[in-house]
Amino acid sequence: MSDFLQRMKSAAKADKKTIVLPEGEDPRTIEAAKKIVEEGLANLIILGDPSQIDVEGVTVIDPKTAEKHEAYAEKFAELRAKKGVTIEQAREQMNDATYFGTMMVKMGDADGLVSGACHSTANTLRPALQILKTAPGTKLVSAFFIMCTKTPEYGAEGTLMFADCGLNIDPNADELSEIAIASAASWKAFMGDVEPKVAMLSFSTKGSAKGEVPEKVQEATKLANEKAPELALDGDLQLDAALVQSVADLKAPGSEVAGHANILVFPDLEAGNIGYKLVQRFGGAEAYGPILQGIAKPVNDLSRGCSADDIVGVVAITAVQAQMAE
Numbered sequence: 001m002s003d004f005l006q007r008m009k010s011a012a013k014a015d016k017k018t019i020v021l022p023e024g025e026d027p028r029t030i031e032a033a034k035k036i037v038e039e040g041l042a043n044l045i046i047l048g049d050p051s052q053i054d055v056e057g058v059t060v061i062d063p064k065t066a067e068k069h070e071a072y073a074e075k076f077a078e079l080r081a082k083k084g085v086t087i088e089q090a091r092e093q094m095n096d097a098t099y100f101g102t103m104m105v106k107m108g109d110a111d112g113l114v115s116g117a118c119h120s121t122a123n124t125l126r127p128a129l130q131i132l133k134t135a136p137g138t139k140l141v142s143a144f145f146i147m148c149t150k151t152p153e154y155g156a157e158g159t160l161m162f163a164d165c166g167l168n169i170d171p172n173a174d175e176l177s178e179i180a181i182a183s184a185a186s187w188k189a190f191m192g193d194v195e196p197k198v199a200m201l202s203f204s205t206k207g208s209a210k211g212e213v214p215e216k217v218q219e220a221t222k223l224a225n226e227k228a229p230e231l232a233l234d235g236d237l238q239l240d241a242a243l244v245q246s247v248a249d250l251k252a253p254g255s256e257v258a259g260h261a262n263i264l265v266f267p268d269l270e271a272g273n274i275g276y277k278l279v280q281r282f283g284g285a286e287a288y289g290p291i292l293q294g295i296a297k298p299v300n301d302l303s304r305g306c307s308a309d310d311i312v313g314v315v316a317i318t319a320v321q322a323q324m325a326e
């Protein structure tokens with residue numbers, strides 16, 4: 001287990017939060033729940049059919065018959081009234097475990113939610129975006145992975161943040177700059193003393209190749225540098241220039257980020273999602289996420305390819321986010 005995950009688990013244990021897992025029908029979720037209870041990482045609420053869920057030490061709720069079904073439906077209808085949602089539609093929506101679980105977080109009946117082992121990212125995150133909305137002062141929610149790699153020469157002893165690998169499909173330059181700045185703030189929150197160094201990735205280093213993507217990344221770099229001049233952030237950089245000093249010396253001499261990056265900002269979701277899966281599958285990295293940043297309360301996604309241990313990790317991270325939100 002990586003040092004990062006050990007740290008998250010110790011922090012989660014020290015002040016236990018209540019996390020809702022809406023996917024009670026998923027065997028990996030049940031396996032993860034047993035480990036979480038055993039390790040004392042969180043108080044768990046599992047949504048699903050109580051006759052089918054056998055985990056000691058957790059609360060099981062069936063959204064369809066839940067005591068709070070009507071109260072949540074009323075609140076949801078109120079929140080979405082401007083979108084034309086009726087009380088009948090809201091009641092139907094509360095039969096969906098992801099919507100019900102997100103309402104639990106909204107109403108303070110849970111501190112955070114983790115889902116996505118058997119639901120797509122869109123279906124996992126849409127309720128959070130609709131119900132919880134962005135955190136104060138934030139205009140864009142985005143998603144990162146914490147990658148605990150087997151290459152200690154990169155990032156913080158092998159730990160890096162990759163963004164956006166989950167949510168924003170084709171961010172424009174301004175959105176990309178927001179993703180970069182939010183990622184640096186998340187890095188500081190999770191990694192403490194290690195200074196964030198943000199690489200704005202492309203297939204070009206400092207204009208070495210032409211095209212819409214490098215131009216977008218260059219513009220995003222300029223905007224991010226204007227918005228957060230104190231931040232070590234550089235682009236456009238190719239992956240090798242971002243990570244490897246000898247390549248950085250050749251391609252981006254004088255850059256304070258090149259050769260030392262610990263946050264990789266991808267130009268779009270295609271690159272980000274493929275990139276994190278390459279590092280996870282070929283490199284054997286632990287991949288925790290997609291973790292949301294900029295959302296009002298902690299809700300995090302999983303890949304449908306996740307393991308039970310990945311779910312345990314994301315629950316520990318979510319619990320730590322809930323502590324930070326206090």
Ligand SMILES: CC(C)(COP(=O)(O)OP(=O)(O)OC[C@H]1O[C@@H](n2cnc3c(N)ncnc32)[C@H](O)[C@@H]1OP(=O)(O)O)[C@@H](O)C(=O)NCCC(=O)NCCS
Nearest residue numbers: 121122125126129130134139140141142165166167168169
């Ligand atoms: C998540 C996603 C479904 C949201 O888009 P959508 O379903 O089309 O929903 P909408 O665009 O109608 O957005 C729903 C709400 O979320 C808000 N929203 C959407 N994206 C947002 C973002 N990045 N930040 C903040 N708010 C956002 C919208 O403003 C809207 O709010 P409203 O309903 O109160 O007006 C979409 O961004 C998506 O599909 N992303 C890719 C996910 C994916 O497939 N990832 C690959 C695997 S990880």
Ligand SMILES: CC(=O)OP(=O)(O)O
Nearest residue numbers: 166290302303304305
């Ligand atoms: C994060 C991600 O890629 O999710 P999924 O594998 O479920 O599409």
